[in-house]
Amino acid sequence: xxxxxxxxxxxxxxxxxxxxxxxxxxxxxxxxxxxxxxxxxxxxxxxxxxxxxxxxxxxxxxxxxxxxxxxxxxxxxxxxxxxxxxxxxxxxxxxxxxxxxxxxxxxxxxx
Amino acid sequence: xxxxxxxxxxxxxxxxxxxxxxxxxxxxxxxxxxxxxxxxxxxxxxxxxxxxxxxxxxxxxxxxxxxxxxxxxxxxxxxxxxxxxxxxxxxxxxxxxxxxxxxxxxxxxxxxxxxxx
Numbered sequence: 189x190x191x192x193x194x195x196x197x198x199x200x201x202x203x204x205x206x207x208x209x210x211x212x213x214x215x216x217x218x219x220x221x222x223x224x225x226x227x228x229x230x231x232x233x234x235x236x237x238x239x240x241x242x243x244x245x246x247x248x249x250x251x252x253x254x255x256x257x258x259x260x261x262x263x264x265x266x267x268x269x270x271x272x273x274x275x276x277x278x279x280x281x282x283x284x285x286x287x288x289x290x291x292x293x294x295x296x297x298x299x
Numbered sequence: 300x301x302x303x304x305x306x307x308x309x310x311x312x313x314x315x316x317x318x319x320x321x322x323x324x325x326x327x328x329x330x331x332x333x334x335x336x337x338x339x340x341x342x343x344x345x346x347x348x349x350x351x352x353x354x355x356x357x358x359x360x361x362x363x364x365x366x367x368x369x370x371x372x373x374x375x376x377x378x379x380x381x382x383x384x385x386x387x388x389x390x391x392x393x394x395x396x397x398x399x400x401x402x403x404x405x406x407x408x409x410x411x412x413x414x415x416x
Contacts, residue, residue: 208335219403220402221349229409230303230390230408230409230410231342231390231392231407232407233404233405233407235389236403236404248381274341276341282394284330284394284404284405285347285355286344286347286355287342287344289341289342289343290341291339291340292341
């Protein structure tokens with residue numbers, strides 16, 4: 189069993205739909221990261237959170253420390269949101285010293 | 300402000316040949332990471348530097364992989380000799396290791412895609 193698991197592995201939705209990607213982890217963490225990776229491109233950090241909820245534009249990330257679960261939500265999804273979304277469990281003082289990554293959720297938004 | 304710069308973007312070599320990747324982190328970032336990402340998988344940490352010191356190289360296959368960050372700025376990752384299983388994307392990332400300012404965010408480069416034939 190992987191230390192960080194995501195679901196679903198693949199998700200296809202129509203433009204405008206509300207998207208939820210889930211992440212469960214089995215290790216102790218300092219922070220949980222959500223990242224975005226476009227095909228052939230680098231990785232962009234979306235959120236780092238250790239409790240509660242964070243919002244940036246149409247993206248919302250939540251975490252439940254007791255349940256060791258985090259979700260990434262996208263409101264009013266758009267084709268440009270199509271990418272692989274990866275969650276990663278971070279350790280260390282800053283929550284980034286050693287990240288254990290999930291295998292990612294491939295999101296495709298159809299116009 | 301320039302992001303994390305990596306080169307080359309793509310490299311194709313035959314097995315047993317050497318290869319080197321270069322990374323220039325964001326200016327002022329004292330923490331530098333090398334990750335390896337196999338197709339369809341999440342990245343795996345190879346080595347983490349704090350300034351010029353390698354503070355975590357436990358996952359670096361030291362028989363064939365080496366890395367250096369001599370002046371605490373840019374870094375080089377070398378593989379010698381390369382094997383077929385080394386085909387992957389090698390990602391460099393940096394972060395600001397400042398207790399007051401650090402948000403914990405990692406900034407990644409575009410990656411170097413290695414194909415070993």
